[in-house]
Amino acid sequence: MDHDMFESSAAAYAYPLLIKHLLHTPLAHAPDQEIVYRGETRLTYRAMRERIARLANGLTRHGAVMGSTVAVMDWDSHRYLECYFAIPMMGAVLQTVNVRLSPAEIAYTINHAGAQILLVHSDFLPVIDAIRDQLDTVQTFILIDESTEAGAHAIPFADEYEGMLAASETGYDFPDFDENTRATTFYTTGTTGLPKGVYFSHRQLVLHTITGMAALASPASGQRFHRGDVYMPITPMFHVHAWGMPYIATLLGVKQVYPGRYVPERLMKLVRDEGVTFSHCVGTILHMLLECEDAKAVDLSRWKVVIGGGALPHGLARAALDRGIDIFAGYGMSETCPLLSLAQIKPGEEPLDIDEQVRVRCKTGLPLPLVDLRIVDDEGRDAAHDGRASGEIVVRTPWLTQGYWKNAEASAQLWDGGYLHTQDIGSIDPQGYLQITDRLKDVIKSGGEWVSSLEIESLISLHPGVSEVAVIGIKDEKWGERPVALVVLKAQASVSEDEIRHHVMAFSESGKISKYAVPRIVKIVDSLDKTSVGKLNKKRLREAFAASLEGKATA
């Protein structure tokens, strides 16, 4: 620091942005506020703070030091929340292991991150038992014991979570250190190659938390997360810090409900019994919840739900609105901590018309404060903000991964030109709303025009008989590529492929979409390939259907 520019008294506290500092105000405002696990375990913020210290003391006893990596495999729980704080607050790195990966991938990510300590919920004993010999860096296994019966395994557990806490002191002097210290890491899996590690510092997580709180709290009325809410995540805590929301919820000092493993009936029971008012999940989960028999009797009119991890289909938004849910889309990715934008309706522009409501709530949204978001062409030139021109979304914010862990080549690609490349294609309308139209690699170019697979999927999802849909591009000699729709029907629905094609054709006839965008082939299938985080695996779908469909799509 240039001393001439900024004179600092020797005694002055140069406040580093550390995760421990997020706890000052919830403990001052709401020490008796509740944190609930599965409706069974209840603790106060004050008690959580004590358990965070106990956890740090326990992990220290097991060898964790500044710079250690501690991996966690658990369902969404108060214990995971304690790990979100205690591990980074010690100066260690929290690795949130994606439990949906294959055992081999799990071993790869734990080894690649170099985790020394692994905390494992009893449900994952079979997985860890199977890969135990492949884990090169783990020295200490700690059990999170919720088993009803002890299954046979040969994992040499050094301790059990609750026993470790009970045997530990409640005093721990969490140190100050450089705010750029790594706090968390996890692995993102594309459809190709090995999982890639992203990582976030204390500074990044604190800024994401405060800015996320500011953005989510600031609308005049709807699409808000505020101090009066009751929070329950329905995005796994291993997945991009459950979108950062547990940190935001803690900073707000609200009641928090952690549901354990996601079971639709239990989730609905918690929403009802605990009075949950704010959640977030991927579209497929909400879809499943709304279909679940137990949901039909629950009043959801006080529930606000952010949908992310993929576009919010118009059909789902309408179904949610019909139930009184204040539903809206959010956008981000593993590399971006993740929050980038939220589809909040602007004050004074609340649309009265349900179709317009759906349209705005399904947009990719307005950027959060400090988010410098652009849509650019191949040469990095800005596309017009006219709602039609599109380009790749590139961003700068203070909370983006500074690279992929130990992968210089992918890091350089990610940050090509000094902006993070999302590989999403989008347009921005004159009102400032971003709309993603495709993934760069899923883009369909037909007859010289770009076809938005996401838009066509959204239109098809509006058909009452459709449960799920994927639109992919299939090579075509005449047109370059043609869109093909793969459709999963609802359980009792009886709809023909032709009916769905005519359903889309109507949008072309009314001028909403170009005729190039109408899939000439609609194929009804039993299910659609998904990635480990529940997104459509279009690469595999293209591979699976290419041979049988290529050439047939030409009209």
Added chain:
Amino acid sequence: MDHDMFESSAAAYAYPLLIKHLLHTPLAHAPDQEIVYRGETRLTYRAMRERIARLANGLTRHGAVMGSTVAVMDWDSHRYLECYFAIPMMGAVLQTVNVRLSPAEIAYTINHAGAQILLVHSDFLPVIDAIRDQLDTVQTFILIDESTEAGAHAIPFADEYEGMLAASETGYDFPDFDENTRATTFYTTGTTGLPKGVYFSHRQLVLHTITGMAALASPASGQRFHRGDVYMPITPMFHVHAWGMPYIATLLGVKQVYPGRYVPERLMKLVRDEGVTFSHCVGTILHMLLECEDAKAVDLSRWKVVIGGGALPHGLARAALDRGIDIFAGYGMSETCPLLSLAQIKPGEEPLDIDEQVRVRCKTGLPLPLVDLRIVDDEGRDAAHDGRASGEIVVRTPWLTQGYWKNAEASAQLWDGGYLHTQDIGSIDPQGYLQITDRLKDVIKSGGEWVSSLEIESLISLHPGVSEVAVIGIKDEKWGERPVALVVLKAQASVSEDEIRHHVMAFSESGKISKYAVPRIVKIVDSLDKTSVGKLNKKRLREAFAASLEGKATA
């Protein structure tokens, strides 16, 4: 940075917290939103952004470079807002000159800050003309011309604000630099000694802005500042960045109204005509506004007002609530950027009873996120949070001045022990609300007990005939000190000193305050000495009344 701890791709953008980054989202969300000056001049955010670039180009032409200090003397205006952004965004330092200081003090602060360029509104020409020869560092004078007639002066103006902008380009590539670069400076005047310079970096102002937005936006219902509001400051922009609110308002993208010089009738007209819903001021100003004849016909039921710069008296809070104003207290000081706490009512705890409403809204409040606020004794030990025990308020936040400019001794005192010493005495209740009871130097110790002068002032203010009141300690042989109340009556009121004493006595008899706290002497006076920022000057009051009252207060 330890490379082993945090690996950063060479191409990654290490986003510095710079004031320019606050502009991304308002320009993306609300480029056509209005900024209004006196109801006469209107411009959009988009136009403001252009004018910021023009201003930077103009100042560059006049020699401003990275590290220059540019001083401003203006009323609250869109131009001042432009200076809030353009000057720091160039890497220069904005000095907000307190125009209420004496000419000699103004010269002292401009020289001490080393300002090279001075922007002066025409109303202050006589002051600058008088001290022109004493200004050692100013090389360039720029006029903000709103004069109706050209008064005689000998200031060699190099340019005029609007002319300078008109002659400048709208392109300016605001550079990146260290976020710890000084952005603003101004001078705080105590009751003793020379004015002391405080200073804030880009990082500090950005964090203050985002955290302030998060805190102000986050309540479930009342005491909020949100994206649907219309903002007008009634705290001068030279005074601690108008409490940081213009930056918050800009980040929110709301309509902003700048009133120029404060004239009660004009302020009320702007509230009505522009639909102002959020403001902030000191208690005496709101008191004056509510008394103003023009206010009586204005509907104030959509107006939210934060009161700071001193305690919010119960009498004023009640009068404001009677008019439908959502009034609440805020706390901070020049050294703290300033926001530290806000008296927001907790969700689910909205009191129905008007007395309880007044009680909560007049508290010093709940700390903002990241604010580490303690009440401590002389040895730095924490006082109990029981609403009774009191201690000095010491704080850590990421936005505190790191010292007094070129004053190492005062800086060391301010930061004694690594916490910033507010010199305010307060208590914290079990609900977490802070309540200031006194200034350290104004504390009255009577009969071995601490008497809260602020509490007694607040109780006296409840008397319908009282306009203003100051309670000071007067030396007393028997009791050490005794409280004395100096009271200014309302215009038409006819109240005796004895009546006021009995009014306070009743609170003692009901057990609300100790008998030591009842002033034995109540003195009705014509006016009360104030400092340049409108606070009671208790030091001068003690000096003025000591001789005549000492010894007389013994009962």
